[in-house]
Amino acid sequence: MSILLNRDSRVLVQGMTGSEGTFHTQQMLDFGTKVVAGVSPGKGGSQHLELPVFDTVQEAVSKTGANVAAIFVPPPFAADAIMEAANAKVDLIVCITEMIPVNDMVRAKAMIGRLGTRLVGPNCPGLISPGERAKVGIIPNQNGQPGTVGIVSRSGTLTYEIMQALGRAGYGQSTAVGIGGDQVLGLSFSDVLELFGRDGATELVVMAGEIGGADEERAAELIGRGYPKPVVGFISGRTAPPGKRMGHAGAIISGNTGTARSKVEALERAGVQVADTIEQIVDLVRQRLPKPVSV
Numbered sequence: 001m002s003i004l005l006n007r008d009s010r011v012l013v014q015g016m017t018g019s020e021g022t023f024h025t026q027q028m029l030d031f032g033t034k035v036v037a038g039v040s041p042g043k044g045g046s047q048h049l050e051l052p053v054f055d056t057v058q059e060a061v062s063k064t065g066a067n068v069a070a071i072f073v074p075p076p077f078a079a080d081a082i083m084e085a086a087n088a089k090v091d092l093i094v095c096i097t098e099m100i101p102v103n104d105m106v107r108a109k110a111m112i113g114r115l116g117t118r119l120v121g122p123n124c125p126g127l128i129s130p131g132e133r134a135k136v137g138i139i140p141n142q143n144g145q146p147g148t149v150g151i152v153s154r155s156g157t158l159t160y161e162i163m164q165a166l167g168r169a170g171y172g173q174s175t176a177v178g179i180g181g182d183q184v185l186g187l188s189f190s191d192v193l194e195l196f197g198r199d200g201a202t203e204l205v206v207m208a209g210e211i212g213g214a215d216e217e218r219a220a221e222l223i224g225r226g227y228p229k230p231v232v233g234f235i236s237g238r239t240a241p242p243g244k245r246m247g248h249a250g251a252i253i254s255g256n257t258g259t260a261r262s263k264v265e266a267l268e269r270a271g272v273q274v275a276d277t278i279e280q281i282v283d284l285v286r287q288r289l290p291k292p293v294s295v
Contacts, residue, residue: 003174005134011033015081033135037064058087060088070137071085079104095186106184112186124181125138126139130145148172150204151177162206193227206285207234217266
């Protein structure tokens with residue numbers, strides 16, 4: 001089992017014919033993902049990577065039954081691509097694009113909220129369910145190993161490193177989700193934690209946050225109310241100076257909210273063991289799951 005993405009997911013790629021779309025679509029295909037179509041306005045009726053290309057998402061959905069949209073569209077057009085996919089009623093949208101204007105994302109998120117479509121991202125690495133041979137996004141194929149540890153992270157690089165470190169120790173993943181680090185996002189930590197909490201194949205969750213915003217504190221409140229599975233935490237950016245943006249648009253501290261200390265303290269109050277290093281994440285997982293759980 002997994003969350004959000006499985007072997008039956010049928011994926012269309014918006015922007016598939018561009019260089020980034022081409023490369024990562026091929027990687028998704030190589031992993032085993034059921035990519036069924038591409039969408040590139042003006043190129044409808046052609047083929048790319050031996051897949052049909054359509055002018056619109058609606059046409060791609062009606063012709064192929066796609067229920068997941070991956071977005072590799074330049075920033076000025078990415079919010080419109082999100083809204084087009086939502087309007088076509090796909091179940092899940094995964095937006096890899098970064099530097100989307102904030103006002104554009106505010107409009108897109110409002111529309112998604114009305115339609116009930118789930119969005120991962122933007123400015124994210126996507127997600128991967130190794131045991132289901134399904135991946136949408138840019139997570140390296142070799143990092144995914146089947147198992148029962150769920151991962152949710154704001155940082156793409158941290159997602160990759162945690163997956164690799166756990167995999168080397170014999171702890172594979174049910175699903176790893178990179179939610180992204182922008183100011184306006186789709187699924188939050190709490191949203192993903194709730195999904196993992198209901199997933200029968202996930203025994204433990206690793207939650208990797210960073211400075212800025214209050215999403216980690218809100219997730220800590222959820223965990224503290226009686227989360228059904230053990231959670232191991234990690235917070236990056238502990239040495240960042242207050243008021244200075246560090247990489248992600250959302251990684252900016254305002255007052256006492258969003259500091260590494262406030263996040264660590266909130267998680268620890270909720271009963272979460274918080275690691276100082278990636279190596280310690282593995283140690284804490286090993287304490288909770290003494291036997292490796294790759295499947």
